[in-house]
Amino acid sequence: MSVARALPASSDGRVEIIHMDRAAAPFRGLGRSCVNRAMQWITTRAMKRVLRKHAEGWDAFIAEVNRQRRLHELFDAPILPMMEAEAVRQLGPGSGWASPPAPSEWFAPRHKPARGFVFYVHGGSFVAERSPRITQLVARFAATAEARVYAPSYRLAPEHPCPAAVDDILAAWEWFSQTWPGEPVVALAESAGAAILVAALQQARARGLPMPCGIVLLSPWLDLSLQSWSVATASLLGTSVHTMESLAIYARFYLDGMSPTDPIGSPMFGTFDGFPPALIHASRGDILYDDAVRVAERMREAGADLTVRLWAEETHVWERMHTAKAKQSILLAAEFIRRRLDAGAAS
Secondary structure (H helix, E strand, C coil): CCHHHHCCCCCCCCEEEEECCCCCCHHHHHHHHHHHHHHHHHHHHHHHHHHHHHHHCHHHHHHHHHHHHHHHHHHCCCCCCCHHHCEEEECCCCCCCCCCCCCEEEEEECCCCCCCEEEEECCCCCCCCCCHHHHHHHHHHHHHHCCEEEEECCCCCCCCCCCHHHHHHHHHHHHHHHHCCCCCEEEEEECHHHHHHHHHHHHHHHCCCCCCCEEEEECCCCCCCCCCHHHHHHHHHCCCCCCHHHHHHHHHHHHCCCCCCCCCCCHHHCCCCCCCCEEEEEECCCCCHHHHHHHHHHHHHCCCCEEEEEECCCCCCHHHCCCHHHHHHHHHHHHHHHHHHHHHHHC
């Protein structure tokens, strides 16, 4: 049984579950399933090639990983121009500041003054850099939320397995906290970036570092042991472009022998005491849907202030697309970010 059914569809004062839409007509679902099956076939073929090269030795393996990274960057390029983004990319926050510990990019609204910060951690299945389409998404958040976005990079698996990425994001968070003490900031991540961000924040809290004034997670992947029911069902039913096998391979590359239930790799199994108000956007059509509702349950158990919005059949991180549902999700997330930043500035 899906864990989602264990969550009430109403607010208890701390947790609010909002169902955003209904499933489309059956014929539309059939067409989407055909597309998903085709993408699953392409993904499986690429994974088989990576595994064959893995068997040949490290050099052949890494050469193929880099080849797949180039293909990912090529095929995840935005189809349309920035359009409504109206944001600019910056090399840094300005002169007079110490350099961040990892390569980073900054984004800011083009026509409005930035008020507060967003700390963004990108996904990419732990193995890929931020794609052009996700970079465009970061810029859209900067414009819509009217905030400056700090987007640090992190070392990638399999060359640098866990906890390298978590260490890098933790160092970036510590640097930011020391550089702008008391400045309101909301942490935002999508997909695998959510695992890295949440694990880093759990580490930051344990070290006594300040927490952000809000957290936004889009289609989060937080359990690398793949215990979520949707991982199996979406893979078998063709409701996702991803498969259980592909997720298992990415998890293996990232964990490199670490237990998949270790909170540093799978923060689902960590603690959420002291976490700030959070927003989660997820879709029933996503293979990681139950990761979102399970972590919502964990946050509720810890007494978190949490809003969960659930769409019926959007794809994984559909916010990177130029669709009405993508714009809706971005606008609602940006409104949450703005409220949290304004509240942080007033306190």
